[in-house]
Amino acid sequence: MAEHAHKLEILRGLIKFKSNTQKIWGVLILLSIITIVEVVLGIYKPDVLMGQFLGMKILNWIFIILTIVKAYYITWDFMHMRDETKSLRRMVVWTAIFLICYLIFILLQEGGYVFDVYEDGYIKHNF
Amino acid sequence: MCDFNNQTLFMDTTVSTGTEGKTWGGGNQPLKASYGKMMMWFFIVSDALTFSGFLAAYGFSRFKFIDAWPIADEVFTHIPFYHEPAPMIYVAFMTFVLIMSSVTMVLAVDAGHHMKKSKVTFYMFLTIIGGLIFVGSQAWEWGTFIKGDYGAVQTKGGNILQFVDTDGHRVALRDFVVADDHKERVQNESKNGIWFQSEGSLPSYTMEEVINGLKSHDNVLVRTQILNEEGEKTVLTRAESLNQIQNNGKLVVEGANLHVNEYGSPLFADFFFFITGFHGFHVFSGVVINIIVFFNVILGTYERRGSYEMVEKVGLYWHFVDLVWVFVFTFFYLV
Numbered sequence: 001m002a003e004h005a006h007k008l009e010i011l012r013g014l015i016k017f018k019s020n021t022q023k024i025w026g027v028l029i030l031l032s033i034i035t036i037v038e039v040v041l042g043i044y045k046p047d048v049l050m051g052q053f054l055g056m057k058i059l060n061w062i063f064i065i066l067t068i069v070k071a072y073y074i075t076w077d078f079m080h081m082r083d084e085t086k087s088l089r090r091m092v093v094w095t096a097i098f099l100i101c102y103l104i105f106i107l108l109q110e111g112g113y114v115f116d117v118y119e120d121g122y123i124k125h126n127f
Numbered sequence: 128m129c130d131f132n133n134q135t136l137f138m139d140t141t142v143s144t145g146t147e148g149k150t151w152g153g154g155n156q157p158l159k160a161s162y163g164k165m166m167m168w169f170f171i172v173s174d175a176l177t178f179s180g181f182l183a184a185y186g187f188s189r190f191k192f193i194d195a196w197p198i199a200d201e202v203f204t205h206i207p208f209y210h211e212p213a214p215m216i217y218v219a220f221m222t223f224v225l226i227m228s229s230v231t232m233v234l235a236v237d238a239g240h241h242m243k244k245s246k247v248t249f250y251m252f253l254t255i256i257g258g259l260i261f262v263g264s265q266a267w268e269w270g271t272f273i274k275g276d277y278g279a280v281q282t283k284g285g286n287i288l289q290f291v292d293t294d295g296h297r298v299a300l301r302d303f304v305v306a307d308d309h310k311e312r313v314q315n316e317s318k319n320g321i322w323f324q325s326e327g328s329l330p331s332y333t334m335e336e337v338i339n340g341l342k343s344h345d346n347v348l349v350r351t352q353i354l355n356e357e358g359e360k361t362v363l364t365r366a367e368s369l370n371q372i373q374n375n376g377k378l379v380v381e382g383a384n385l386h387v388n389e390y391g392s393p394l395f396a397d398f399f400f401f402i403t404g405f406h407g408f409h410v411f412s413g414v415v416i417n418i419i420v421f422f423n424v425i426l427g428t429y430e431r432r433g434s435y436e437m438v439e440k441v442g443l444y445w446h447f448v449d450l451v452w453v454f455v456f457t458f459f460y461l462v
Contacts, residue, residue, distance in 0.1 A: 078230075078237075091158075107186060107187040
């Protein structure tokens with residue numbers, strides 16, 4: 001069936017799978033490794049990674065990046081986004097990314113501002 | 128793909144418009160995806176925005192109280208049948224269950240492409256089991272969270288004061304407070320006189336009993352919510368501890384609900400209930416839809432239709448639920 005042809009490469013062609021089933025198990029192994037790394041880092045919290053970087057701990061940045069990597073593989077390989085047309089992929093992915101980035105920016109910016117008001121201003125607690 | 132067959136049939140019976148064969152003549156599939164799959168994708172985009180709204184609102188509240196937010200590792204430390212605190216382990220297990228059920232789902236989709244009915248049935252069954260284990264785990268996690276562990280005191284200003292020993296280990300109320308059996312306050316119910324007022328279940332101890340308990344145990348100190356330089360909660364001196372509890376303590380809090388939360392800011396509990404609840408509801412509806420599709424597979428509906436695309440569509444939804452959990456896991460339990 002031509003319409004169900006799958007692209008069988010991940011990591012920019014670094015790993016090539018022989019069949020779709022094999023690719024699924026490969027992606028599972030990749031996702032499990034990432035989750036294990038996250039859990040181990042979450043339990044031990046190495047001191048090296050507790051420094052601040054762009055307003056957040058380096059460890060937290062690592063968690064967020066690993067999460068986005070996981071999200072990429074779930075969408076691309078489990079939801080077969082890799083096999084969809086470029087236009088469908090862009091329609092779904094860029095719309096979501098743009099709106100989510102905007103939402104995160106305004107809300108976190110505002111949250112930080114309210115914190116500063118409590119910290120430096122005269123209002124202590126009102127809601 | 129039968130939608131498009133209908134369309135060609137339809138076109139044969141309509142008046143010729145002179146645009147047949149042109150790009151705008153209709154019947155094109157520029158996205159090479161069926162109507163159902165495309166609509167599932169667009170639903171997923173809008174649902175992703177709903178979840179992002181929740182998570183961004185969580186971020187807002189957290190940034191607002193950035194110096195006093197509860198530490199997730201101290202809140203979610205429980206594993207069924209195991210009584211030592213072990214952060215992360217159980218939620219890591221839940222994550223793994225959900226990823227695993229995603230794998231069986233995508234294997235079912237793959238088997239569907241090859242029209243292998245028995246394999247689709249088997250993998251759909253495993254997916255449903257995975258979903259049920261996950262929802263069950265979440266219910267257990269909610270139960271533990273609501274029941275609480277150590278208990279705390281809420282101040283007049285709404286802050287939470289917890290108790291630790293001199294080594295910094297948490298101390299539960301039951302370890303140093305003695306309930307006075309002689310003067311038990313009766314829970315106010317709407318049937319007793321004041322018809323418009325009733326109250327929730329009373330905490331095990333009164334404020335007075337907590338004060339007496341603290342006075343008689345020299346090794347118990349109060350811990351506030353404020354995070355210090357090392358990112359740990361501030362522990363008060365013995366004198367300050369007594370002062371805070373006696374002058375500011377107002378309410379004994381055990382566990383968490385939408386009003387109070389022994390782990391810290393009530394907003395933390397509110398968002399926990401809202402986000403994991405909304406996600407759990409998605410998992411639950413996913414399980415229900417999976418069961419419907421599972422029976423349709425058994426009955427041979429898709430075999431007769433000549434395509435297992437319905438499995439693919441419910442698969443998209445199921446993977447999306449997994450995708451959301453990956454983010455909830457990060458922002459609630461890790462960061």
